[in-house]
Amino acid sequence: MGGWVAITILRNNFMAKIKINKNKCKGCYLCVVNCPNNLIKIEKELNIKGIKSACFSEGKCTGCAMCAVICPDGAIEVYRDI
Amino acid sequence: MSKNRVLMCGNEACGEGAVLAGCKFYAGYPITPQNELTSYMSKRMNETLGVFIQSESETSAINMVFGASAAGVRVMTSSSSPGISLKQEGISYLSACELPCVIVNMQRGGPGLGNIAPSQGDYFQSVKGGGHGDYKLIVLAPASVQDMLDLTITAFDLADKYRMPVLILGDGLLGQMMEPLTIPSEIEPKHYDKPWALTGCKGREPRVIKSLLLADGALEEHNKHLQEKFKIIKEVEVYSQSFNTKDADIIIVAYGSVARIAKAAMTLARAKGLKVGLIRPITLWPFPDKVIQEACARAKKFLVVEMSAGQMVEDVRLAVNGKVEVDFYGRMGGGVPGEGEILKHIESLGGAGV
Amino acid sequence: MIQKKDTALKNAEASVKSLRAVEHHYCAGCGHGIIHRLICEAIDEYGIRDRVIAVAPVGCAVIAYEYWNFDVTEAAHGRTPAVATGIKRVRPNNIVFTYQGDGDLAAIGTAEIIHAANRGENITVIFVNNGVYGMTGGQMAPTTLAGQKTSTTMEGRSLRRDGYPLKILEMLAVLPGVKYVERVAVNSSHEVLRAKRAISKAFKMQIDGKGFSIVEVLSMCPTYWGMTPIQASDRIKNDVAIFYPLGVIKSC
Known part of the structure; x- marks a missing residue:
């Protein structure tokens, strides 16, 4: 049980965020479907390419980086607390 | 420099020339009548710590040569007519990427599978481009086993000097026949820096070897650069031999093994009091136009002799430019003209003040 | 403290030395961008960039x-393994890899790949299988699945007319030179x-001098599959990876 609590505390205090380079995004949205917590949505505005880029929405990012791993265009940076 | 006098066939002499020139990579595929060269290289590359690969096809061989040349070493491949056709794709890429290499074609009878007898039917393919796109090869035409060795060494130097493929255009006769030749025991191969070679980008910017030029006008610029290079070669790297041309009424033009037969015919004709001379192009590209043009001033007729339906004769006609008559005598499909045949043809020319 | 994570998990161009910081020309959802990055990450992790x-x-x-x-060289279509052979044989201390598509490797270059593999050339091959010729407009590739529509199989690939999809890895795996x-x-x-x-392992095999290593990567071509990138990635899971099963086929 103790282990679970520790993980929960760690998770709750864990700071992470992603930064999507909207003008690099080509709009494949593979990040959207690969985020385990559904935290990535589609932007309403068009980017420089005339594409609705992916963007981070509300919610707690765990920094798992699944979005950056799948992004074919290297448009996502993941920052997390170390 | 000590020298060795030995008996060898032309194919082997070519291989030894490559070894002396510092060739470190050979890839080839069996095809008659050049097999002695592939065998010889398999032995000599081992002895000289070079690389020998018997490839799965001529296409692969030329592309292995592409890779090894890109990596900066002296490289060679060889084949005979049908195999050289297969290599044309690679030769075009090598030319486009300005990679030096030596290609040997011991021509055989064609078209198609043809036969394994000597021929000169690949002249057009060799000197006019061969593969796709605008490019030229330096084409050297040996006429003896000694030439096979000497011109191979020259070929490696020219390839490095101009960063381009150089073709040695022999034929089955030259490849198979044995003659005594002198092998220098050692030569100092000329060294050319290769600041374009792929060696891994340690301590420098990465290098790219490519022939795809998509940017607007980039390919035209590259073509202009290649043509500039070819222009320089046309000015400074033209080689030929002339025999008895000063007083000749009839000048034979022949290259390779046919040049030797023609020389014998010339001697026979001279013995009969006919003023016959001979021009033997050593470089088929660049073609010795000037030598032929100069000879036009005196000669009344040219006779081109080839083991083909008449290919080099077109270049002779271009050089002569209508000033004098150009006649042709050729044999095809493995037929080799004898000196008697050529003499008969000379005699039949008549009307040339002979 | 918020701090950037290193290497793979953040923006590729900022962290991967082997990958240039430029946008690439691939279509949205194309797998090439991902595969390029994976190769570059592996190269950086082994610290072999200046030998590649x-x-x-x-x-x-x-x-x-x-x-x-x-350092990179182009090669004629399909001749990639022959060119790599030439380079590796004269520069055995360099790390030589080929990057080939299904048309390049499994159609026009079949002879070259089989014989490079059979000679046991100590090179690494990254084989990108997306089942179509993307550059020329989406024609049928040797790996196109039965029934798949392409610009040369408009009714879907007919096994009777067009033959069977080629499982080249299974063919190569039987060769003793392939490790x-x-x-x-x-x-x-x-x-x-x-x-x-897998890509890291394949490079490691070469670094250790083990012999020929090949990784086939099933990749999406949303453009010529006529799908969205998400549909294309689902198609790999539901169709492509069923016919071309994932996993290690040979390791020695």
Whole structure:
């Protein structure tokens, strides 16, 4: 049980965020479907390419980086607390 | 420099020339009548710590040569007519990427599978481009086993000097026949820096070897650069031999093994009091136009002799430019003209003040 | 403290030395971008960037040298393994890899790949299988699945007319010169991580002098599959990876 609590505390205090380079995004949205917590949505505005880029929405990012791993265009940076 | 006098066939002499020139990579595929060269290289590359690969096809061989040349070493491949056709794709890429290499074609009878007898039917393919796109090869035409060795060494130097493929255009006769030749025991191969070679980008910017030029006008610029290079070669790297041309009424033009037969015919004709001379192009590209043009001033007729339906004769006609008559005598499909045949043809020319 | 994570998990161009910081020309959802990055990450992790000589194919990835920050040569279509053979034989201390598509490797270059593999050339082959000729407009590839519509199989690939999809890895795996064969995919983050391990392993085999290693990467071509990138990634899971099963086929 103790282990679970520790993980929960760690998770709750864990700071992470992603930064999507909207003008690099080509709009494949593979990040959207690969985020385990559904935290990535589609932007309403068009980017420089005339594409609705992916963007981070509300919610707690765990920094798992699944979005950056799948992004074919290297448009996502993941920052997390170390 | 000590020298060795030995008996060898032309194919082997070519291989030894490559070894002396510092060739470190050979890839080839069996095809008659050049097999002695592939065998010889398999032995000599081992002895000289070079690389020998018997490839799965001529296409692969030329592309292995592409890779090894890109990596900066002296490289060679060889084949005979049908195999050289297969290599044309690679030769075009090598030319486009300005990679030096030596290609040997011991021509055989064609078209198609043809036969394994000597021929000169690949002249057009060799000197006019061969593969796709605008490019030229330096084409050297040996006429003896000694030439096979000497011109191979020259070929490696020219390839490095101009960063381009150089073709040695022999034929089955030259490849198979044995003659005594002198092998220098050692030569100092000329060294050319290769600041374009792929060696891994340690301590420098990465290098790219490519022939795809998509940017607007980039390919035209590259073509202009290649043509500039070819222009320089046309000015400074033209080689030929002339025999008895000063007083000749009839000048034979022949290259390779046919040049030797023609020389014998010339001697026979001279013995009969006919003023016959001979021009033997050593470089088929660049073609010795000037030598032929100069000879036009005196000669009344040219006779081109080839083991083909008449290919080099077109270049002779271009050089002569209508000033004098150009006649042709050729044999095809493995037929080799004898000196008697050529003499008969000379005699039949008549009307040339002979 | 918020701090950037290192290497793979953040922006590729900022952290991967072998990958140039330029946008690439691939379509949205194309797998090439991911595979380029995985290769570059592996190269950086082994610290071999200054020893690498890559051979780029003819196909969509023909200008891969615009994205890779190490020595690269082009090769004629399909001749990639022959060119790599020439390089590796004269420079055995360099790390030589080929990057080839399914048309390049499994159609026009079948002889070259089989014989390079059979000679046991100590090179690494990254084989990108997306089942179509992308660069020329989406024609049928040797790996196109039965029934798949392409610009030369408009009614779907007919096994009777067009023959069967080619499982080249299974063919290569029987050759004794071949030391490592794995098929992976890049349709999801988890598969990408697996692909990363396979590509790293393939380079390790070469570094250790083990012999020929090949990784086939099932990749999406949303444009010529006529799908959205998400549908294309689902198609890999539901169709492509069923016919071309993922996993290690040979490792020795």
